[in-house]
Amino acid sequence: MTTQHEEAQVTQGIVRIAPEPLAARVGQKLRDAGADQPSVEATVRALMHASLHGVDSHGVRLVGYYDGALRSGEINGHPQVTLRRTAAATAMLDGDDGLGHHTSYRAMEAAIEIAREAGVGAVGATRSSHFGAAGAYALAAAEAGMIGLATTNAESLVALFGSAQAFHGTNPLAVAAPVAGEKPWLLDMATSAIPFNRVLLYRSLGQTLPEAIAANEAGLPVRDPNEAAMLMPMGGADYGFKGAALAGLATVLSAILTGASLDHEMVSLGKGNEPKPPGLGHFFLAIDPARFAGAAVMADGMRRYLDALRAVPPRSGGAPPMAPGDREWRVAEERRRDGIPLDPDTAHFLGF
């Protein structure tokens, strides 16, 4: 769900590192900062998912932030994660203020296990922290043969539709579904038009922003990235109420249902005067196709759907249509071959 812009971010002064040594170095950094082995493994897995699949904004470049948060005590490196089963198909998970990736993989694994018994499994997570790319957890469900949904709220950064004030976070929605014989269908999108780091990219490149994606302090759309104070919701100037509503859905499931902090109440990640756990909430759902029309019918349907989608002719001169995830799998193949590009700051931090 990223565009070519994200890759442009790393075309100047980049180094390319193979996945294995990069993962090892990221793990070492987290271990040095005080994270225990389960936390390290989950965080490396999630960050490498993002970096390998081209979601650089949520990849290994975040390790500096996690390093600081672990060292300051804002994030607990040795969490006692506890799962409380609340009904046949539901559970609540307390992340003990640990790394969000560890909390989130544990929560999705619980949802998958529950779904095997009950048909669907829904798990709310609290006392968590920034979980990276939502798609990592939806993907874990699809790899287990389930439809998976993962969402989180985040601190206010997106203007409410028609307003002059940031209200929702970039609140992603991620869903993945298994596809027999190939990589899953994978939707992972912010409910804002773009992530904020894309604005920073336009700033650094001195380019003009597309229309209706960012606003100034007065809530008015701006094209100059230096004037951008907040993002606009997906849907633009006319239909941004839809993006705002989807951001609200992420908040309802992740924070209101679970009792976590709301977007506008959230302690700024990494910006607090004294270390304070962010108190993030997430929501995970796993659905077992075996309890609906059956895994074989689902596999046949995905096949017909994807074959028809990929056979749709592009607009004159355009590229063939892609299903959600298609771009990511292609990028992962390239990066496994050519290495993962690191910006100079991240490369320096990791000692490459």
Add this chain to the structure above:
Amino acid sequence: MTTQHEEAQVTQGIVRIAPEPLAARVGQKLRDAGADQPSVEATVRALMHASLHGVDSHGVRLVGYYDGALRSGEINGHPQVTLRRTAAATAMLDGDDGLGHHTSYRAMEAAIEIAREAGVGAVGATRSSHFGAAGAYALAAAEAGMIGLATTNAESLVALFGSAQAFHGTNPLAVAAPVAGEKPWLLDMATSAIPFNRVLLYRSLGQTLPEAIAANEAGLPVRDPNEAAMLMPMGGADYGFKGAALAGLATVLSAILTGASLDHEMVSLGKGNEPKPPGLGHFFLAIDPARFAGAAVMADGMRRYLDALRAVPPRSGGAPPMAPGDREWRVAEERRRDGIPLDPDTAHFLGF
């Protein structure tokens, strides 16, 4: 989730009818066309939900279509709806080719009952037909104290992002959440930028379409409504891949998981050469807050969320921000007082 345009549709030659006599007349029409009492009750309830809340595209104006489909045998007026419980939290419902509203209320009621036991309930429906406004079923869950989700696929009418061919239907997503002491939070949106009937409205008014909402036969954006051959996905020219992905999500849950017809395989509603059931699928989910942080915590969270949202200052000169559903509840109040506006064709068909 509709705009002021929808209301403009009915400003010329309208009559206004009070809800009770209108509901009675719609029920009589369906009964005359051969629908049994449970089918009539569910369909009247769903159509009146839409007409009362300003979603005129999915309201009582559709009764002519249902009348024809019942009389032709395309829709079964005496369905034997059967529910098969497949696990602790899941069920499949066979609509027996009856009216989609009857199938859908039954499916959501089952999801609610299951969620009371299991924490969440997920029900897939097959052998259904056009179910009207998705929000009607999400709302039923919220009225029972649950978070409810309802979605359906529909026949191809929306260009795939970057393509020259309609692929997905307008595939709505509806979610509702209970709010203590007031009407629910209610999101009900098409995953296309607008519904097709909005294009027809622009045609009849001789107005220019907004940018990036409709395309011509070549898949290129058009402003002249007479050239519009298909809709564009939500997100516009730059970010339409997000709308297309959400439309795909509706198809995955409603049709692929359940084994129903895919959007591009679907028999055209009301356009077939010989009567053939549309074979639509839907998906319903109910989530019981009692099995997460608890109903009281959820109620407190919704209160804080909505109070903060409604206190956000509008852009200079604008109206105060609204939560999803706020506009609908306001319209319903007006229409209970002033009557429901009917276009001349619908008024004539219903004998007003």
